[in-house]
Amino acid sequence: MAAEHELFQEAQTQWDLEKLYADLAIAKQEIAPHKQPSLTPVERELLRGLLCRYSPTEIAAQRFTAPKTVEVSLSNSLYRYVEVLTQRDLNTLESWRDVANWLATAGYESARLEINWSQVPDVPVFYGREEELTTLKTWTTEPQACRMVMVLGPGGIGKTSLLVKLAEQIQNQFDGLIWQSLRHAPPLEKMLHHWLTQFRSLHPVPAGDVHDQLCGLTEYLRTRRCLIVLDNLDTILREGDFAGHYRDGYENYGDLLRRLGEEQHQSCVLITSRESTKEIVMLDGPSRPVRSLELPGLGPAAEGILQEANLSDEKQWGQLIRIYRGNPLVLKIVASNIRELFSGSVSNFLKQRITLITSDVSFLIEQQFQRLSVAEQELLYTLAKIREPVDVERLQQELTPNILQPLGSLVRRSLVEKSAAGFTLRPVVMEYVCDRMSREASP
Incomplete structure:
Protein backbone atom coordinates (compact mmCIF):
# COMPACT_ATOMS: atom_id res chain seq x y z
CA MET A 1 0.00 0.00 0.00
CA ALA A 2 1.21 3.49 -0.80
CA ALA A 3 2.61 5.65 1.96
CA GLU A 4 0.26 8.15 3.52
CA HIS A 5 1.81 11.22 1.93
CA GLU A 6 1.37 9.76 -1.57
CA LEU A 7 -2.42 9.72 -1.73
CA PHE A 8 -5.03 12.48 -1.93
CA GLN A 9 -2.72 15.28 -0.79
CA GLU A 10 -4.63 17.71 -3.00
CA ALA A 11 -7.17 17.85 -0.16
CA GLN A 12 -4.84 20.09 1.82
CA THR A 13 -5.34 22.94 -0.69
CA GLN A 14 -9.07 23.04 0.11
CA TRP A 15 -9.47 21.86 3.68
CA ASP A 16 -8.11 22.74 7.11
CA LEU A 17 -6.84 19.18 7.58
CA GLU A 18 -4.99 19.63 10.86
CA LYS A 19 -8.04 21.07 12.61
CA LEU A 20 -10.26 18.44 11.03
CA TYR A 21 -7.96 15.61 12.12
CA ALA A 22 -7.96 16.94 15.68
CA ASP A 23 -11.73 17.50 15.91
CA LEU A 24 -12.54 14.11 14.40
CA ALA A 25 -10.18 12.52 16.90
CA ILE A 26 -12.28 14.06 19.72
CA ALA A 27 -15.45 12.73 18.09
CA LYS A 28 -13.78 9.34 17.77
CA GLN A 29 -13.12 9.26 21.52
CA GLU A 30 -16.79 9.92 22.26
CA ILE A 31 -18.01 6.83 20.44
CA ALA A 32 -14.93 4.58 20.51
CA PRO A 33 -12.88 5.38 23.63
CA HIS A 34 -11.20 1.98 23.40
CA LYS A 35 -9.57 2.81 20.07
CA GLN A 36 -6.36 4.76 19.32
CA PRO A 37 -7.00 8.37 20.41
CA SER A 38 -5.91 10.06 17.18
CA LEU A 39 -6.95 9.22 13.64
CA THR A 40 -4.93 6.38 12.20
CA PRO A 41 -2.93 6.88 8.97
CA VAL A 42 -5.55 4.81 7.13
CA GLU A 43 -8.41 6.88 8.54
CA ARG A 44 -6.67 10.08 7.47
CA GLU A 45 -6.06 8.69 4.00
CA LEU A 46 -9.71 7.64 3.56
CA LEU A 47 -10.85 11.03 4.83
CA ARG A 48 -8.69 12.88 2.30
CA GLY A 49 -10.05 10.70 -0.47
CA LEU A 50 -13.64 11.55 0.47
CA LEU A 51 -12.78 15.25 0.75
CA CYS A 52 -11.43 15.07 -2.82
CA ARG A 53 -14.85 13.59 -3.71
CA TYR A 54 -13.58 10.16 -4.67
CA SER A 55 -16.05 7.33 -4.16
CA PRO A 56 -15.11 4.36 -1.96
CA THR A 57 -14.56 2.32 -5.13
CA GLU A 58 -12.20 4.95 -6.55
CA ILE A 59 -10.35 5.18 -3.23
CA ALA A 60 -9.99 1.40 -3.12
CA ALA A 61 -8.51 1.37 -6.64
CA GLN A 62 -5.84 3.89 -5.66
CA ARG A 63 -5.05 1.97 -2.46
CA PHE A 64 -4.94 -1.38 -4.28
CA THR A 65 -7.50 -2.91 -1.95
CA ALA A 66 -11.04 -4.28 -2.28
CA PRO A 67 -13.94 -1.77 -2.47
CA LYS A 68 -15.80 -3.73 0.20
CA THR A 69 -12.88 -3.33 2.58
CA VAL A 70 -12.99 0.46 2.19
CA GLU A 71 -16.78 0.59 2.55
CA VAL A 72 -16.74 -1.45 5.76
CA SER A 73 -13.91 0.63 7.20
CA LEU A 74 -15.76 3.87 6.47
CA SER A 75 -19.01 2.59 7.97
CA ASN A 76 -17.26 1.51 11.17
CA SER A 77 -15.17 4.63 11.61
CA LEU A 78 -15.21 7.91 9.64
CA TYR A 79 -18.92 8.01 8.88
CA ARG A 80 -19.68 7.72 12.59
CA TYR A 81 -17.05 10.31 13.58
CA VAL A 82 -18.44 12.81 11.06
CA GLU A 83 -21.97 12.32 12.42
CA VAL A 84 -20.80 13.16 15.93
CA LEU A 85 -18.69 16.11 14.79
CA THR A 86 -21.54 17.65 12.78
CA GLN A 87 -24.08 16.92 15.57
CA ARG A 88 -26.22 14.50 13.59
CA ASP A 89 -27.82 11.28 14.76
CA LEU A 90 -25.76 8.12 14.43
CA ASN A 91 -26.24 6.04 11.30
CA THR A 92 -27.91 8.88 9.39
CA LEU A 93 -25.03 9.37 6.93
CA GLU A 94 -26.30 7.49 3.89
CA SER A 95 -23.87 8.50 1.13
CA TRP A 96 -20.11 9.00 0.94
CA ARG A 97 -20.89 12.36 -0.73
CA ASP A 98 -22.35 13.61 2.55
CA VAL A 99 -18.94 13.64 4.23
CA ALA A 100 -17.54 16.55 2.18
CA ASN A 101 -20.88 18.36 2.10
CA TRP A 102 -21.46 18.14 5.86
CA LEU A 103 -17.90 19.13 6.73
CA ALA A 104 -18.05 22.05 4.28
CA THR A 105 -21.21 23.28 6.00
CA ALA A 106 -19.41 22.93 9.33
CA GLY A 107 -16.72 25.32 8.12
CA TYR A 108 -13.71 23.08 7.59
CA GLU A 109 -12.94 24.23 4.07
CA SER A 110 -9.95 26.49 3.51
CA ALA A 111 -10.65 30.10 2.65
CA ARG A 112 -9.63 29.78 -0.99
CA LEU A 113 -9.57 27.09 -3.64
CA GLU A 114 -6.26 26.58 -5.44
CA ILE A 115 -5.80 24.14 -8.33
CA ASN A 116 -2.33 23.65 -9.89
CA TRP A 117 -1.24 26.97 -8.37
CA SER A 118 2.00 25.36 -7.25
CA GLN A 119 2.77 24.91 -10.98
CA VAL A 120 2.84 28.65 -11.71
CA PRO A 121 6.23 29.36 -13.37
CA ASP A 122 8.77 31.35 -11.44
CA VAL A 123 9.57 34.74 -13.00
CA PRO A 124 12.56 36.04 -11.00
CA VAL A 125 13.34 38.88 -13.46
CA PHE A 126 10.68 40.95 -15.21
CA TYR A 127 11.27 43.90 -17.51
CA GLY A 128 8.84 46.69 -18.33
CA ARG A 129 5.22 45.91 -19.24
CA GLU A 130 3.80 48.54 -16.87
CA GLU A 131 1.32 49.71 -19.53
CA GLU A 132 0.17 46.17 -20.34
CA LEU A 133 -0.16 45.31 -16.64
CA THR A 134 -2.27 48.41 -16.05
CA THR A 135 -4.51 47.54 -18.99
CA LEU A 136 -5.00 43.95 -17.86
CA LYS A 137 -5.70 44.97 -14.26
CA THR A 138 -8.38 47.36 -15.54
CA TRP A 139 -9.91 44.59 -17.63
CA THR A 140 -9.85 41.89 -14.96
CA THR A 141 -10.94 43.64 -11.77
CA GLU A 142 -14.20 45.14 -10.60
CA PRO A 143 -16.45 46.90 -11.27
CA GLN A 144 -16.41 46.09 -15.02
CA ALA A 145 -14.29 42.96 -15.09
CA CYS A 146 -14.07 40.97 -18.31
CA ARG A 147 -15.12 37.34 -18.36
CA MET A 148 -12.28 36.37 -20.68
CA VAL A 149 -9.03 37.95 -21.87
CA MET A 150 -6.63 36.46 -24.43
CA VAL A 151 -2.99 37.62 -24.54
CA LEU A 152 -1.51 37.03 -28.00
CA GLY A 153 2.01 37.18 -29.37
CA PRO A 154 4.86 35.15 -30.89
CA GLY A 155 6.91 32.65 -28.94
CA GLY A 156 9.28 34.22 -26.41
CA ILE A 157 7.49 37.59 -26.28
CA GLY A 158 6.63 37.15 -22.58
CA LYS A 159 2.94 36.20 -22.51
CA THR A 160 3.24 33.72 -19.66
CA SER A 161 5.56 35.96 -17.62
CA LEU A 162 3.08 38.82 -17.96
CA LEU A 163 0.19 36.70 -16.64
CA VAL A 164 2.31 35.41 -13.76
CA LYS A 165 2.99 39.00 -12.67
CA LEU A 166 -0.65 39.97 -13.19
CA ALA A 167 -1.86 37.00 -11.13
CA GLU A 168 0.51 37.92 -8.30
CA GLN A 169 -1.05 41.38 -8.15
CA ILE A 170 -4.76 40.50 -8.45
CA GLN A 171 -5.12 37.00 -6.95
CA ASN A 172 -6.33 38.30 -3.58
CA GLN A 173 -9.48 39.58 -5.31
CA PHE A 174 -10.59 36.03 -6.14
CA ASP A 175 -12.08 33.16 -4.13
CA GLY A 176 -10.42 30.51 -6.28
CA LEU A 177 -7.32 30.16 -8.44
CA ILE A 178 -6.68 27.71 -11.29
CA TRP A 179 -3.48 27.59 -13.33
CA GLN A 180 -3.73 25.18 -16.25
CA SER A 181 -0.86 24.65 -18.65
CA LEU A 182 -1.99 23.22 -21.99
CA ARG A 183 1.56 22.54 -23.14
CA HIS A 184 0.99 18.78 -23.04
CA ALA A 185 -2.50 19.07 -24.59
CA PRO A 186 -4.68 17.49 -21.87
CA PRO A 187 -8.05 16.22 -23.16
CA LEU A 188 -10.80 18.58 -22.05
CA GLU A 189 -12.83 15.95 -20.22
CA LYS A 190 -9.80 14.88 -18.16
CA MET A 191 -8.91 18.47 -17.29
CA LEU A 192 -12.48 19.36 -16.27
CA HIS A 193 -12.85 16.21 -14.19
CA HIS A 194 -9.71 17.20 -12.27
CA TRP A 195 -11.15 20.66 -11.62
CA LEU A 196 -14.64 19.55 -10.69
CA THR A 197 -13.49 16.97 -8.17
CA GLN A 198 -11.92 19.82 -6.23
CA PHE A 199 -14.75 22.35 -6.47
CA ARG A 200 -16.61 22.93 -3.23
CA SER A 201 -20.37 22.57 -2.86
CA LEU A 202 -20.69 20.92 -6.27
CA HIS A 203 -22.25 17.54 -6.83
CA PRO A 204 -19.87 15.12 -8.58
CA VAL A 205 -20.09 15.07 -12.37
CA PRO A 206 -19.48 11.82 -14.30
CA ALA A 207 -16.04 11.69 -15.88
CA GLY A 208 -16.10 12.00 -19.66
CA ASP A 209 -19.53 13.69 -19.90
CA VAL A 210 -18.25 16.99 -21.29
CA HIS A 211 -21.65 18.66 -21.55
CA ASP A 212 -22.45 17.99 -17.89
CA GLN A 213 -18.91 18.97 -16.92
CA LEU A 214 -19.26 22.33 -18.68
CA CYS A 215 -22.61 22.91 -16.97
CA GLY A 216 -21.03 22.13 -13.59
CA LEU A 217 -18.14 24.48 -14.32
CA THR A 218 -20.30 27.44 -15.34
CA GLU A 219 -22.59 26.83 -12.36
CA TYR A 220 -19.58 27.03 -10.03
CA LEU A 221 -18.14 30.13 -11.71
CA ARG A 222 -21.46 31.92 -11.28
CA THR A 223 -21.36 31.43 -7.52
CA ARG A 224 -17.61 31.80 -6.93
CA ARG A 225 -15.24 34.41 -8.29
CA CYS A 226 -12.34 32.43 -9.71
CA LEU A 227 -9.24 33.39 -11.66
CA ILE A 228 -8.47 30.78 -14.35
CA VAL A 229 -5.32 30.88 -16.47
CA LEU A 230 -5.11 28.70 -19.62
CA ASP A 231 -1.48 28.87 -20.69
CA ASN A 232 -0.27 27.90 -24.20
CA LEU A 233 -3.64 27.42 -25.88
CA ASP A 234 -1.89 27.18 -29.27
CA THR A 235 -0.63 23.69 -28.41
CA ILE A 236 -4.14 22.30 -28.96
CA LEU A 237 -4.49 24.06 -32.32
CA ARG A 238 -3.95 22.27 -35.60
CA GLU A 239 -0.73 22.30 -37.59
CA GLY A 240 -0.77 22.66 -41.37
CA ASP A 241 -3.83 24.91 -41.38
CA PHE A 242 -4.74 28.57 -41.10
CA ALA A 243 -4.61 30.11 -37.63
CA GLY A 244 -7.16 29.17 -35.00
CA HIS A 245 -8.30 25.65 -35.99
CA TYR A 246 -8.34 22.94 -33.33
CA ARG A 247 -6.48 19.65 -33.49
CA ASP A 248 -8.61 16.57 -34.07
CA GLY A 249 -10.17 15.53 -30.78
CA TYR A 250 -9.80 18.98 -29.20
CA GLU A 251 -12.73 20.76 -30.86
CA ASN A 252 -14.63 20.70 -27.56
CA TYR A 253 -12.22 23.34 -26.25
CA GLY A 254 -14.12 25.66 -28.57
CA ASP A 255 -17.27 24.89 -26.57
CA LEU A 256 -15.39 25.73 -23.36
CA LEU A 257 -14.26 29.13 -24.67
CA ARG A 258 -17.66 29.92 -26.15
CA ARG A 259 -19.54 29.14 -22.95
CA LEU A 260 -17.08 30.94 -20.67
CA GLY A 261 -17.17 33.94 -23.00
CA GLU A 262 -20.91 34.08 -23.64
CA GLU A 263 -22.53 33.02 -20.36
CA GLN A 264 -22.72 35.35 -17.41
CA HIS A 265 -20.49 34.53 -14.47
CA GLN A 266 -18.36 36.46 -11.99
CA SER A 267 -15.03 34.79 -12.76
CA CYS A 268 -12.21 35.73 -15.12
CA VAL A 269 -10.42 33.48 -17.64
CA LEU A 270 -6.99 34.54 -18.89
CA ILE A 271 -5.50 32.81 -21.95
CA THR A 272 -2.09 32.92 -23.62
CA SER A 273 -1.66 31.84 -27.22
CA ARG A 274 0.36 32.50 -30.35
CA GLU A 275 -2.88 32.68 -32.33
CA SER A 276 -6.52 33.41 -31.61
CA THR A 277 -9.53 31.17 -32.23
CA LYS A 278 -12.82 31.83 -33.97
CA GLU A 279 -14.69 31.88 -30.64
CA ILE A 280 -12.51 34.71 -29.31
CA VAL A 281 -12.60 36.61 -32.62
CA MET A 282 -16.41 36.51 -32.66
CA LEU A 283 -16.82 37.57 -29.01
CA ASP A 284 -13.96 40.07 -28.81
CA GLY A 285 -14.60 43.82 -28.61
CA PRO A 286 -13.22 46.94 -26.86
CA SER A 287 -16.36 47.36 -24.77
CA ARG A 288 -17.31 43.69 -24.49
CA PRO A 289 -16.64 41.22 -21.65
CA VAL A 290 -14.24 39.30 -23.94
CA ARG A 291 -11.09 41.10 -25.09
CA SER A 292 -7.71 40.42 -26.67
CA LEU A 293 -4.34 42.03 -26.05
CA GLU A 294 -1.66 41.82 -28.74
CA LEU A 295 1.58 41.82 -26.78
CA PRO A 296 4.23 43.92 -28.52
CA GLY A 297 7.97 43.56 -28.07
CA LEU A 298 9.75 45.38 -25.30
CA GLY A 299 10.98 48.88 -26.05
CA ILE A 357 19.97 32.99 -36.02
CA THR A 358 21.13 30.48 -33.44
CA SER A 359 19.72 26.98 -33.11
CA ASP A 360 17.56 28.15 -30.19
CA VAL A 361 16.08 31.07 -32.14
CA SER A 362 15.65 28.89 -35.21
CA PHE A 363 13.76 26.34 -33.13
CA LEU A 364 11.28 28.99 -31.98
CA ILE A 365 10.49 29.96 -35.57
CA GLU A 366 10.55 26.36 -36.78
CA GLN A 367 7.80 25.55 -34.31
CA GLN A 368 5.59 28.17 -35.92
CA PHE A 369 6.64 27.34 -39.49
CA GLN A 370 5.56 23.72 -39.07
CA ARG A 371 2.09 24.90 -38.03
CA LEU A 372 1.52 26.81 -41.27
CA SER A 373 -0.67 25.81 -44.19
CA VAL A 374 0.96 25.28 -47.58
CA ALA A 375 -0.46 28.63 -48.76
CA GLU A 376 1.11 30.42 -45.79
CA GLN A 377 4.50 28.79 -46.37
CA GLU A 378 4.44 29.78 -50.05
CA LEU A 379 3.64 33.35 -49.07
CA LEU A 380 6.56 33.43 -46.63
CA TYR A 381 8.90 32.26 -49.39
CA THR A 382 7.59 34.97 -51.73
CA LEU A 383 8.04 37.72 -49.14
CA ALA A 384 11.56 36.46 -48.40
CA LYS A 385 12.48 36.64 -52.09
CA ILE A 386 11.12 40.19 -52.44
CA ARG A 387 12.88 41.25 -49.18
CA GLU A 388 11.10 44.60 -49.00
CA PRO A 389 7.63 45.79 -47.96
CA VAL A 390 5.03 44.99 -50.61
CA ASP A 391 1.32 45.70 -51.04
CA VAL A 392 -1.49 43.20 -51.50
CA GLU A 393 -1.82 43.85 -55.24
CA ARG A 394 1.75 42.80 -55.96
CA LEU A 395 1.39 39.69 -53.81
CA GLN A 396 -1.70 38.77 -55.78
CA GLN A 397 0.29 39.13 -58.99
CA GLU A 398 3.19 37.09 -57.64
CA LEU A 399 1.07 34.27 -56.23
CA THR A 400 -2.72 34.17 -56.51
CA PRO A 401 -5.68 36.52 -56.12
CA ASN A 402 -6.72 34.43 -53.10
CA ILE A 403 -3.98 35.86 -50.94
CA LEU A 404 -6.01 37.56 -48.21
CA GLN A 405 -6.67 34.54 -46.01
CA PRO A 406 -3.07 33.30 -45.76
CA LEU A 407 -1.80 36.88 -45.40
CA GLY A 408 -4.22 37.65 -42.58
CA SER A 409 -3.33 34.38 -40.88
CA LEU A 410 0.42 35.18 -41.00
CA VAL A 411 -0.19 38.63 -39.55
CA ARG A 412 -2.21 37.09 -36.70
CA ARG A 413 0.64 34.66 -36.07
CA SER A 414 3.07 37.63 -35.78
CA LEU A 415 5.28 36.31 -38.60
CA VAL A 416 4.44 39.12 -41.03
CA GLU A 417 4.32 42.77 -40.03
CA LYS A 418 2.45 45.60 -41.72
CA SER A 419 3.64 49.17 -42.12
CA ALA A 420 2.70 52.13 -44.30
CA ALA A 421 5.03 50.71 -46.97
CA GLY A 422 3.29 47.34 -47.02
CA PHE A 423 3.78 43.80 -45.72
CA THR A 424 7.12 42.19 -44.97
CA LEU A 425 8.69 39.51 -42.79
CA ARG A 426 10.08 40.31 -39.39
CA PRO A 427 13.91 40.37 -39.61
CA VAL A 428 14.43 37.14 -37.69
CA VAL A 429 11.75 35.38 -39.74
CA MET A 430 13.30 36.76 -42.95
CA GLU A 431 16.70 35.32 -42.05
CA TYR A 432 15.18 31.98 -41.09
CA VAL A 433 13.14 31.63 -44.30
CA CYS A 434 16.08 32.66 -46.50
CA ASP A 435 18.27 30.09 -44.76
CA ARG A 436 15.57 27.47 -45.22
CA MET A 437 15.27 28.26 -48.93
CA SER A 438 19.05 28.00 -49.31
CA ARG A 439 19.12 24.60 -47.62
CA GLU A 440 16.21 23.33 -49.73
CA ALA A 441 17.95 24.51 -52.94
CA SER A 442 21.19 22.69 -52.07
CA PRO A 443 21.71 19.36 -53.87
Missing part, protein backbone atom coordinates in the same frame (compact mmCIF):
# COMPACT_ATOMS: atom_id res chain seq x y z
CA PRO A 300 13.67 50.58 -23.95
CA ALA A 301 12.87 48.19 -21.08
CA ALA A 302 14.66 45.47 -23.06
CA GLU A 303 17.93 47.25 -22.26
CA GLY A 304 17.76 45.52 -18.91
CA ILE A 305 18.29 42.18 -20.68
CA LEU A 306 21.39 43.49 -22.45
CA GLN A 307 22.70 45.06 -19.27
CA GLU A 308 22.26 41.78 -17.41
CA ALA A 309 24.33 40.08 -20.18
CA ASN A 310 27.12 42.67 -19.67
CA LEU A 311 27.10 43.81 -23.30
CA SER A 312 29.08 46.91 -24.29
CA ASP A 313 28.37 49.76 -26.75
CA GLU A 314 25.23 50.88 -24.93
CA LYS A 315 24.43 53.54 -27.56
CA GLN A 316 23.74 50.77 -30.08
CA TRP A 317 21.50 48.68 -27.87
CA GLY A 318 18.42 50.34 -29.33
CA GLN A 319 19.33 49.13 -32.82
CA LEU A 320 19.77 45.59 -31.53
CA ILE A 321 16.38 45.74 -29.81
CA ARG A 322 14.71 46.96 -33.03
CA ILE A 323 16.27 44.17 -35.12
CA TYR A 324 14.82 41.52 -32.83
CA ARG A 325 11.58 43.45 -32.28
CA GLY A 326 12.06 43.55 -28.52
CA ASN A 327 11.41 39.82 -28.09
CA PRO A 328 12.75 39.10 -24.56
CA LEU A 329 13.62 35.44 -25.11
CA VAL A 330 15.28 36.05 -28.48
CA LEU A 331 17.26 38.96 -27.05
CA LYS A 332 18.49 36.79 -24.16
CA ILE A 333 19.67 34.14 -26.62
CA VAL A 334 21.30 36.66 -28.96
CA ALA A 335 22.92 38.57 -26.08
CA SER A 336 24.46 35.34 -24.82
CA ASN A 337 25.94 34.63 -28.25
CA ILE A 338 27.26 38.19 -28.65
CA ARG A 339 29.00 37.84 -25.31
CA GLU A 340 30.60 34.55 -26.36
CA LEU A 341 31.39 35.29 -30.04
CA PHE A 342 32.08 39.04 -29.97
CA SER A 343 33.30 39.50 -26.39
CA GLY A 344 30.09 41.34 -25.60
CA SER A 345 30.57 44.04 -28.27
CA VAL A 346 27.25 44.99 -29.87
CA SER A 347 29.15 47.24 -32.29
CA ASN A 348 31.30 44.39 -33.61
CA PHE A 349 28.23 42.20 -34.01
CA LEU A 350 26.29 44.85 -35.94
CA LYS A 351 29.24 45.31 -38.31
CA GLN A 352 28.55 41.80 -39.57
CA ARG A 353 25.25 43.06 -41.02
CA ILE A 354 23.51 39.80 -40.22
CA THR A 355 20.57 38.77 -38.13
CA LEU A 356 22.00 36.18 -35.77
